[in-house]
Every structure is written in structure tokens, then in C-alpha cells.
Amino acid sequence: xxxxxxxxxxxxxxxxxxxxxxxxxxxxxxxxxxxxxxxxxxxxxxxxxxxxxxxxxxxxxxxxxxxxxxxxxxxxxxxxxxxxxxxxxxxxxxxxxxxxxxxxxxxxxxxxxxxxxxxxxxxxxxxxxxxxxxxxxxxxxxxxxxxxxxxxxxxxxxxxxxxxxxxxxxxxxxxxxxxxxxxxxxxxxxxxxxxxxxxxxxxxxxxxxxxxxxxxxxxxxxxxxxxxxxxxxxxxxxxxxxxxxxxxxxxxxxxxxxxxxxxxxxxxxxxxxxxxxxxxxxxxxxxxxxxxxxxxxxxxxxxxxxxxxxxxxxxxxxxxxxxxxxxxxxxxxxxxxxxxxxxxxxxxxxx
Amino acid sequence: xxxxxxxxxxxxxxxxxxxxxxxxxxxxxxxxxxxxxxxxxxxxxxxxxxxxxxxxxxxxxxxxxxxxxxxxxxxxxxxxxxxxxxxxxxxxxxxxxxxxxxxxxxxxxxxxxxxxxxxxxxxxxxxxxxxxxxxxxxxxxxxxxxxxxxxxxxxxxxxxxxxxxxxxxxxxxxxxxxxxxxxxxxxxxxxxxxxxxxxxxxxxxxxxxxxxxxxxxxxxxxxxxxxxxxxxxxxxxxxxxxxxxxxxxxxxxxxxxxxxxxxxxxxxxxxxxxxxxxxxxxxxxxxxxxxxxxxxxxxxxxxxxxxxxxxxxxxxxxxxxxxxxxx
Numbered sequence: 001x002x003x004x005x006x007x008x009x010x011x012x013x014x015x016x017x018x019x020x021x022x023x024x025x026x027x028x029x030x031x032x033x034x035x036x037x038x039x040x041x042x043x044x045x046x047x048x049x050x051x052x053x054x055x056x057x058x059x060x061x062x063x064x065x066x067x068x069x070x071x072x073x074x075x076x077x078x079x080x081x082x083x084x085x086x087x088x089x090x091x092x093x094x095x096x097x098x099x100x101x102x103x104x105x106x107x108x109x110x111x112x113x114x115x116x117x118x119x120x121x122x123x124x125x126x127x128x129x130x131x132x133x134x135x136x137x138x139x140x141x142x143x144x145x146x147x148x149x150x151x152x153x154x155x156x157x158x159x160x161x162x163x164x165x166x167x168x169x170x171x172x173x174x175x176x177x178x179x180x181x182x183x184x185x186x187x188x189x190x191x192x193x194x195x196x197x198x199x200x201x202x203x204x205x206x207x208x209x210x211x212x213x214x215x216x217x218x219x220x221x222x223x224x225x226x227x228x229x230x231x232x233x234x235x236x237x238x239x240x241x242x243x244x245x246x247x248x249x250x251x252x253x254x255x256x257x258x259x260x261x262x263x264x265x266x267x268x269x270x271x272x273x274x275x276x277x278x279x280x281x282x283x284x285x286x287x288x289x290x291x292x293x294x295x296x297x298x299x300x301x302x303x304x305x306x307x308x309x310x311x312x313x314x315x316x317x318x319x320x321x322x323x324x325x326x327x328x329x330x331x332x333x334x335x336x337x338x339x340x341x342x343x344x345x346x347x348x349x350x351x
Numbered sequence: 352x353x354x355x356x357x358x359x360x361x362x363x364x365x366x367x368x369x370x371x372x373x374x375x376x377x378x379x380x381x382x383x384x385x386x387x388x389x390x391x392x393x394x395x396x397x398x399x400x401x402x403x404x405x406x407x408x409x410x411x412x413x414x415x416x417x418x419x420x421x422x423x424x425x426x427x428x429x430x431x432x433x434x435x436x437x438x439x440x441x442x443x444x445x446x447x448x449x450x451x452x453x454x455x456x457x458x459x460x461x462x463x464x465x466x467x468x469x470x471x472x473x474x475x476x477x478x479x480x481x482x483x484x485x486x487x488x489x490x491x492x493x494x495x496x497x498x499x500x501x502x503x504x505x506x507x508x509x510x511x512x513x514x515x516x517x518x519x520x521x522x523x524x525x526x527x528x529x530x531x532x533x534x535x536x537x538x539x540x541x542x543x544x545x546x547x548x549x550x551x552x553x554x555x556x557x558x559x560x561x562x563x564x565x566x567x568x569x570x571x572x573x574x575x576x577x578x579x580x581x582x583x584x585x586x587x588x589x590x591x592x593x594x595x596x597x598x599x600x601x602x603x604x605x606x607x608x609x610x611x612x613x614x615x616x617x618x619x620x621x622x623x624x625x626x627x628x629x630x631x632x633x634x635x636x637x638x639x640x641x642x643x644x645x646x647x648x649x650x651x652x653x654x655x656x657x658x659x660x661x662x663x664x665x666x667x668x669x670x671x672x673x674x675x676x677x678x
Contacts, residue, residue: 083424117457126456133423134456144413148420148428157428159402160373185413192408255400346458346495349516 007289009213010205013220013266014293015172017234022078025242027308033075033240034303034314037067037296038321040092043101044271044335046325047091050245051067051275055110060118063092065270066239068295069202070096071168072243073263076251083131083169085146088123089202090135093172098130098270101328103262111335119346140182143199146171150197150260168196168201168254170247176207178221191228194259198250201316202237203262208273209281225262238293239266353376354531357385358501361467361523363390364509365429367538370397372427372652377634378414379431379468388433389528396617409516415466419448422461427513432468436482436521441635449518450478450493465512467521469534471562471612472660474526478648483613483654484587485522489622496590497543498561502532504587507541515543522589524562545591548600552582554668556600559610559624560586563661567610585622597623598631605636615643630656637676640669 017279025033042101044062051060063070066089074084074096086093094104099115106120107114123137133149136142149169156165177183178201190197201221205212206248213219231253235246250261270292272279305307345351357365359663369375376399383406386393396634407414411432418428432438433580438445449462470479485496490659495517499505512519548563550571559567564585571581583602586592601607605625609620610654620641627639649659 015548085420114457116455116459119454119457124455126452126459128459129458134418134452134460136448138443138447141447143415144416144444145423145448147413148417148422149424150420151417152421152424154427155376155402155421159376159400181410182413182416185408185410186417188408189410189417191412326610347452349453349461349463351458 001250004244006283006285008051008265009219010285011286011289012247014236016054018234020233020242021245022233022239022241023248025244027149030303030308031313031317034299035317035321036075036096036156036314037240038300039095039317039324040067040070040102041296042325043091043180043328046329048271050108050329057110058121059088059276060108061269063091063269065290065295066171066202066267067092067235068240068299069172069200069265069267070072073198073200076247077168077170080131082167083146083149085133085142085149085171086125086135087173089136089137089143090123090125092133094125094127097127097132099125099127099132101126101324102331105332106335107341109332109335110337111332112338113335117346125163130278139159139178140173140177141276143173143177146197147190148189149196150190150195151193153196154193156294158293162181165277166255167194168251169248170197170198170200172200172202173276175201175203175205175208175212175221176210176215178224179216187225187228187260190260193228194257196254198254198262199260199262200297201262202267203264203271206269206273206282208277216272217246220264222262222264230260230262231262234260234264234266236296238290238295240295241297241300260270353533354536355502355529357389357502357505357530358389358528359532360506361509362393362395364397364506364513364625365392366395368510369395369403369512369639374425375427376405376421376451377429377431378407378418380409380433382408382431387431400414411440412435413509414440416444416448418464419444419452419462422456422462422464427463429465429467429513432466434480435468435470435484435527436479438468438484445488445494445520446491447631450491454566456495460519461516463516464518465521466518467509468523469525471524471526471546472644472649472656475651475653475656476525477651482534485520486613486618487668488520489590489619493518494590495519495588496522497542498586500524500527500585501565502543503534504547506534506581507539508543508587509563511540511543514540515676522572523560526562541587544588544591544593546596547585548585548596549583549585550581552580552604554604554674555579555608556584556604556607557610557666557670558583558584558586558597560589560619561612563612565609566661566663567666569663570670573627573663573667574594574670577671579674581670593625594626594630597627601627601631601634605634607635607639608642608666608669609639610642610666612644612648615641616646637673638672642666642669
């Protein structure tokens with residue numbers, strides 16, 4: 001695909017990507033991917049609506065535009081077996097990991113039925129049941145936690161002799177995080193100990209208002225893997241099949257004991273940093289460029305062109321998802337607030 | 352004398368718990384092949400292997416966060432701060448993730464971790480290696496803070512900390528590692544939340560912890576010879592305080608002195624006095640007194656260093672003045 005110079009160097013990289021094989025999927029998987037991405041998109045659109053209607057508070061960071069990454073990576077992994085670690089932009093990772101939309105929406109409404117019992121909020125979604133290690137609100141602090149989860153997998157296998165221990169951990173974070181010490185420290189340790197972890201960079205070019213190329217001396221993040229002797233790959237983060245293909249290769253390396261992978265996904269967020277961001281710095285040409293590469297439309301086109309699915313099937317999924325999202329909102333609105341008497345509960349393990 | 356040195360008492364505790372539970376592991380700088388900078392993990396690398404006694408690169412915040420993730424997924428890591436002061440670099444992981452994560456996750460995860468290592472003012476180690484981080488970490492919700500002071504309580508508290516399902520910051524003192532004592536036989540633990548009444552007395556309560564316990568013992572001896580009957584309490588638990596034991600003592604003596612090695616401003620004693628004032632005000636015959644370190648970076652010069660921290664004679668003088676007021 002031709003790129004536009006006005007969209008800037010981040011966009012230009014899409015035309016010079018080191019080619020990589022997209023995943024091959026059957027119609028069942030294709031529909032699952034479409035369903036997951038549609039849920040992510042429509043859930044977030046509903047969040048914006050609820051935020052502006054005063055039902056949701058605090059900082060809310062939406063994932064629109066980046067769906068191919070959550071779906072591409074988590075969809076290639078084993079839910080409730082592998083582990084997932086996110087950031088403050090965590091709603092869609094939680095949904096992809098299988099946390100019910102009702103629980104995520106309830107959490108955003110601060111309700112007791114939320115996956116973090118209303119104590120966490122948008123940036124702190126957790127689900128032990130769904131192996132979601134959490135949303136982490138400070139830049140980079142989730143990466144060491146994910147490293148610890150990957151360490152446990154190796155520990156169980158090699159120190160405790162459990163040969164079935166093959167869980168892989170995926171740590172998601174953005175381009176801004178890749179200038180933070182924890183990123184480099186954890187890349188080093190992961191490769192040093194050959195830990196089963198995927199470092200998934202969602203490079204959407206903007207760390208709030210700091211453009212990626214103004215913040216880093218080497219904008220091609222995947223290349224930093226080589227400094228640690230680690231496998232690195234760059235991928236079109238707007239193409240779910242390309243992301244899934246890269247994730248499959250990384251997972252194979254991780255499960256076979258070859259260690260971590262740094263996967264840089266080139267993407268773009270369709271909304272501001274958070275719903276509180278006036279979004280004044282990003283140029284219209286740039287937004288237009290990425291809007292034309294909407295990952296949902298891309299997948300739809302791929303699936304229909306390959307004859308795997310019909311348009312009717314996709315429209316049906318969208319209807320079902322709309323119902324699911326409405327149901328999640330209705331459930332969350334009706335759900336109970338946490339009991340004031342339980343204000344101090346969950347501080348200690350015994351409570 | 353056959354006793355056990357304090358660092359070996361800690362080592363025994365870790366060894367016994369690692370043997371008892373294969374989820375218990377150690378991580379930190381030089382804990383493995385080197386055996387720990389104060390030899391608390393000596394030979395455990397050979398015994399348990401490189402994953403259970405993991406030598407980490409010098410990356411405090413990241414390996415502390417790694418312990419959090421390992422704890423969330425089933426392990427019980429013990430993190431060694433080679434010097435507790437280095438853990439300033441791990442403040443984010445200790446505060447946000449060790450301390451707060453169980454709460455923010457609505458009880459999804461527990462973080463059974465121990466963060467241990469040497470703190471306190473040593474002998475001319477300079478300002479950075481002489482810090483008392485217990486005061487800095489005191490406000491962090493969700494963590495327990497304990498300070499050991501003898502070989503016996505070091506072993507019993509360490510075992511309790513490892514078995515506890517909450518994160519525990521475990522303060523050792525750089526000048527106490529070579530204290531020697533006969534340990535109780537068998538598998539014993541010391542409660543993490545109980546103060547130790549070191550000496551019973553009726554005239555004045557002295558509350559202290561860590562190395563200052565031994566300064567206080569010297570003072571108590573002198574005071575005893577001058578007819579002042581001190582009740583000496585080692586706090587052991589710096590968070591939460593054992594207010595039951597503390598209040599019972601104040602109801603008896605009606606006078607309280609706090610002796611601490613941390614700096615006065617924002618220190619352990621500051622919080623303790625606030626609580627005593629809230630809970631025991633009517634029992635006090637005179638204002639409580641804090642004997643704390645100076646609010647300065649610890650100087651290198653030996654004489655200045657001694658002037659920075661409280662010395663036994665100051666404890667003696669303060670107690671005598673308090674009694675002399677005759678209230």
C-alpha cells in the first residue's frame with residue numbers, strides 16, 4: 001500500500017516493513033477474530049458515550065484503532081492458561097482475555113460486580129480467573145510483573161519439575177514505555193533467563209502529546225531486541241492476521257524454551273490519549289491515513305475476499321455485539337455499589 | 352560460646368522454609384553464588400539451585416516487580432535489598448504493586464512476598480548506605496513492616512514473614528548481623544504483629560526497635576543502678592504497631608520515651624506519638640518524648656556520625672529528667 005508523506009515517518013514505516021507471514025485462519029477462527037475486535041470497538045464507543053453522559057469517571061483511555069493487536073495476540077494464546085498484562089488502556093485486553101463485558105463495564109461504573117470489585121477502575125482491571133495480571137497505570141510498571149509471571153512458568157517447569165508448565169505471558173505496552181528503564185531491564189532479564197514472554201509494543205506514535213520520534217533516538221523499537229540477543233519483529237498492527245502470525249511465531253519460540261520476543265506493532269489510536277485529552281497536536285492528514293487502515297474493515301475485506309465468511313455473518317455478529325454491550329451497560333447500571341462497610345476490605349490477604 | 356549469629360539465624364529460617372515449601376524462592380543482587388552481601392543466603396544456591404536462589408542484575412525496581420508477578424502466580428519470593436537504601440529505586444513496585452495491588456484488584460490477587468535486607472546507620476558507610484527506609488515506606492498501604500533485633504526474633508520473624516500471605520518489609524540492621532545467641536530448638540515462629548516486652552518496669556516506658564534496642568538496654572542498666580525502673584518494649588512490628596501492648600504499658604508507667612534510629616521528621620516515632628496521644632492521652636503524666644536521629648544525611652566522619660544518632664547516655668538523661676519532674 002502506498003503511504004502518504006504527510007502522514008509522517010510512523011506511517012511511512014508501513015511501506016518498509018520487514019515482510020512477515022500473516023496467519024492462516026479458517027472461517028470459525030476468522031469469525032472469532034472479527035467478533036473480538038468488534039466487541040473491543042463497540043465496547044469502547046459505548047464507554048465514550050457513558051463518560052460524556054456522566055456515568056463513568058476518572059481517566060478513561062480508549063483502544064479504538066488498536067484492536068488488531070489485542071485480538072491478534074491474545075486470540076493466538078490459550079485463555080485461562082497463558083497470562084496477560086496490560087496498561088491503563090486495558091479494557092479491550094480484558095475483553096480479549098475473556099473477562100465478561102458485564103464485569104468490565106461494571107468496573108468502569110465502580111460497581112461491586114466489576115472485575116476489581118469497583119476498587120480498581122478503568123486503569124486497574126484484574127481477573128485472576130481469566131489470568132489478567134492487571135491494568136497498570138504507571139508507565140512500565142506492568143512489565144516486571146509480567147516478567148515475574150513468565151518466571152513462574154519456568155520455575156514450575158525447571159525448579160519444581162512440572163513438565164506441563166508451558167504458560168506464556170504477554171505484556172502489552174506502548175511506544176512511550178520503550179524509553180523507560182523497566183523496559184530495558186526486563187528485556188535483559190527475560191533473554192538472560194529465556195523466559196516465556198512476549199513484549200508486545202503497541203506503537204501508536206503518541207505518548208499523550210509526545211511524538212515517538214521526538215522521544216527516542218531509534219524509532220524502530222523492534223530493533224532494540226537485538227541489543228539483548230532477542231528475537232524482534234515489526235508488524236502491521238492494523239492487520240490482525242499479520243499480528244496473529246507474528247504472535248504464533250513468538251509463542252512457538254516461548255513454549256519451546258527459546259525465550260522472549262519483542263514484537264512491535266505499528267498502530268494508531270483513533271481517539272485522544274484519554275477522554276480528557278483535547279487531542280490538539282495530531283494532524284488531520286495523519287488521522288486520515290490511519291482511518292483508512294481501520295483494522296476491522298481490513299479483516300472484513302480479507303475474510304470476504306477469501307470466501308471464508310459472508311457479509312451477513314459479519315453483520316449478524318455486529319448485532320449480537322451491540323446487544324452484548326447494551327446488556328453490559330444495563331447490568332452495570334443496575335448493579336450494586338460496594339458496601340461502605342467494606343471500604344477497608346481487600347487490604348490484607350485475610351479479608 | 353556456641354550461639355547462633357544473627358545472619359545465620361536468618362539463613363536457617365530461609366533454609367528451613369525453602370525446604371518446607373518449594374514455592375519459596377530468593378531473588379536479588381549477589382544472593383546466589385556470592386551468598387548475599389552479609390551471607391544471609393550462603394550456600395543456599397548450591398543447595399536449591401539457580402532458579403530458587405536467583406542472582407539478578409542490578410535492577411532493583413524490575414526484580415522487585417518480578418517478585419510481585421511471581422507472587423501473583425503462585426510463588427513466595429524473598430527479595431533481598433543488598434542494602435535497604437537501594438530499594439528507593441524499587442519504591443514504585445513496593446508501593447503501587449506490592450502494597451496496593453491486592454486492594455485495587457478487589458482481592459483478585461495476593462502478594463506473598465518478603466523484602467528483606469540491611470538498613471540503619473553502620474560504621475562510616477556514608478549517607479546513602481545509612482538510610483532508615485522504614486520511615487519512608489511507613490505510609491504505604493497494604494504492607495507489613497517488621498524489624499528484627501536479636502538472633503532469636505530474627506529467625507522466628509523471618510519464618511513468619513515467609514509464611515504470611517501479605518507483603519512484608521523485613522528490616523535487618525547492618526550492625527547486628529554478628530550478634531550471637533542460643534536459639535530455641537525446633538520449628539518456632541514469632542508473631543509479626545506483637546511487640547516484645549524486653550524488660551518489665553513501672554517508672555517509664557521506652558519504645559524502640561532494631562539496633563536501638565541494644566542502646567536502650569545499656570541505658571536501662573544504668574538507670575536501674577540509679578533506681579529508675581524502666582519498661583523496655585521492642586516494637587518489632589513497625590506497621591501496624593502493637594498498640595495493645597503499648598497502651599497497657601503506658602497505663603502502668605504513665606510516661607513514654609521513643610528511641611528510634613530514623614530521622615525525627617516523618618519518622619516512626621512521629622506516627623507512634625500521634626497514636627499514643629490519640630489513644631492514651633489521659634494516661635500520660637507528662638508529654639511523650641522522641642529521641643531520634645538528626646534530620647540530616649548521615650555524615651561520613653565517625654564523630655559526626657555518632658552525634659547524628661542517639662547514644663545511650665542521652666536515653667539515660669532523658670529518662671532521669673522525665674522522672675525528676677515528679678509528675
